[in-house]
Amino acid sequence: MLNHKTLFIDGRWQTPSGQGMAEVINPATEEVASSVPLGDERDVDNAVAAARKAFASWSRTPSSVRAGYIRALAEQLRSRADEMAAVITTELGMPVQWCRSVQVDGPIIGLEQYVELARLMDDVREVGNSLVMREAVGVCAFINPWNYPLHQLIGKLAPALAAGCTVVVKPSQETPLHAFLLAQMIEAIGLPAGVFNLVSGPGSKVGEALAKHPDVDMVSFTGSTRAGVRVAQAAAPSVKRVCLELGGKSPLLIAEDADLAAAVRYGVQDVMINSGQTCTALTRMLLPASRYAEAVELALAETLSLKMGDPLDPQSFLGPMCSAGQRRTVLDYIKVGQQEGARLLCGGDAAPAFERGYYVSPTLFADVDNRLRIAQEEIFGPVLCLIPYTDEGHAIQIANDSPFGLSSGVWAGSTERALHLGRQLRAGQCFLNGAAFNYQAPFGGYKQSGNGREWGEEGLNEFVEVKAIQV
Numbered sequence: 001m002l003n004h005k006t007l008f009i010d011g012r013w014q015t016p017s018g019q020g021m022a023e024v025i026n027p028a029t030e031e032v033a034s035s036v037p038l039g040d041e042r043d044v045d046n047a048v049a050a051a052r053k054a055f056a057s058w059s060r061t062p063s064s065v066r067a068g069y070i071r072a073l074a075e076q077l078r079s080r081a082d083e084m085a086a087v088i089t090t091e092l093g094m095p096v097q098w099c100r101s102v103q104v105d106g107p108i109i110g111l112e113q114y115v116e117l118a119r120l121m122d123d124v125r126e127v128g129n130s131l132v133m134r135e136a137v138g139v140c141a142f143i144n145p146w147n148y149p150l151h152q153l154i155g156k157l158a159p160a161l162a163a164g165c166t167v168v169v170k171p172s173q174e175t176p177l178h179a180f181l182l183a184q185m186i187e188a189i190g191l192p193a194g195v196f197n198l199v200s201g202p203g204s205k206v207g208e209a210l211a212k213h214p215d216v217d218m219v220s221f222t223g224s225t226r227a228g229v230r231v232a233q234a235a236a237p238s239v240k241r242v243c244l245e246l247g248g249k250s251p252l253l254i255a256e257d258a259d260l261a262a263a264v265r266y267g268v269q270d271v272m273i274n275s276g277q278t279c280t281a282l283t284r285m286l287l288p289a290s291r292y293a294e295a296v297e298l299a300l301a302e303t304l305s306l307k308m309g310d311p312l313d314p315q316s317f318l319g320p321m322c323s324a325g326q327r328r329t330v331l332d333y334i335k336v337g338q339q340e341g342a343r344l345l346c347g348g349d350a351a352p353a354f355e356r357g358y359y360v361s362p363t364l365f366a367d368v369d370n371r372l373r374i375a376q377e378e379i380f381g382p383v384l385c386l387i388p389y390t391d392e393g394h395a396i397q398i399a400n401d402s403p404f405g406l407s408s409g410v411w412a413g414s415t416e417r418a419l420h421l422g423r424q425l426r427a428g429q430c431f432l433n434g435a436a437f438n439y440q441a442p443f444g445g446y447k448q449s450g451n452g453r454e455w456g457e458e459g460l461n462e463f464v465e466v467k468a469i470q471v
Helices: 041-060 063-079 081-092 096-122 149-163 177-189 203-212 225-238 260-276 289-305 324-340 392-400 415-422 456-461
Strands: 007-009 012-014 021-026 031-037 124-127 130-136 139-143 166-170 196-198 218-222 241-245 251-254 284-288 343-346 363-366 383-389 409-411 464-470
Touching (some): 007 041, 007 177, 021 081, 031 081, 041 130, 041 139, 041 203, 063 081, 063 096, 063 177, 096 130, 096 149, 096 456, 139 149, 139 203, 149 166, 149 177, 149 456, 166 203, 177 196, 203 218, 203 225, 218 225, 225 241, 251 260, 251 392, 260 383, 260 409, 284 289, 284 392, 289 343, 289 363, 289 383, 383 392, 392 415
Parallel strands (some): 139 166, 166 196, 218 241, 251 409, 284 383, 363 383
Antiparallel strands (some): 007 012, 021 031, 124 130, 130 464, 343 363
């Protein structure tokens, strides 16, 4: 695979000011897959200056022209989707069974909607003697995660382009390769110089410099709550807008009248896909005490049926963790759960069948008290907590007893019953009876899961200033 030696700044590939290269490790083989430059604060300054210079003309470009570039980028992604999926499988370890559909095809659908939503920037409302209109917020910094790298990048980039913003992107050091491929596509469609800029490097240098830069008008960050707090603190002195999509510890409330087999199967698979490295994963399964023993057996059987293996094997449901560090974190949490007294049903180890690769066996804990650390803290691995409840009120109380509020799920005997329960959950999203993710709907969290929204019209609004002109 190509070793990248340059950064994409001001419409061209440039030699970075920063020194050194960062190796990108294939988590399935533990071998070096590629390398990318280590940018520094001077590279950030250059990229921000390019974005600032481009903003005046790009923000005044007709929305139909901006929409044309978005359409062209979607076409590029479609034509090179297999290539992009292969890159993400290599850097992340998500099996090919899922990588194309989840990591690439979904973001393309999300990108394409902004071809139409760009026209909303032209709308003007008359309110009394005022004209109310939208304007682009300005230069935006994107600090992206490693678990759904293209998905989160497109979720920021698409509405920013539609609004007329210019951007500087910092990909995760674990999974930066997709961003370099996307930059090649952006170069191919002829996006004006300075509208999109790419600077790779460590968060302590590049991310910090972007968050506090006085010429950055907005920073959008996806990652852990702890890191999100640091980003907000760095951004505070310049009073820039901050959009944060942070951690989760989401509940799946299975009602007493639910199709138990279908609900449990859905819940197990939801957690185990991408090896549990999903911020919205429904990692707390809330089960009625009257059906708890049956549900535990169903969950165990489903977990044991899922194949973990080589990401290039189409039969693999789970691949490795993204990094050695993430594997250590997950295994440490599993030890904590055992020490806290939760009952380990299966898993709990580093998958001894694999000589290489950052694998962790799918792990189930039963009889979990919601006050335990494994029920309160985000593990970000293939670990599911099974929690019994006595009645509906108890279930709602457990579901909402969390510092997070990113996502949630309900499975009940009818949509009406599920909706009744779902409306009581304090989370930014709720999936009823296995409903699909919707790119047209707003995505974001309550409480320590962040602020702001991505996707849909609400995602566009994050990149908009609203102006009133009195006539």
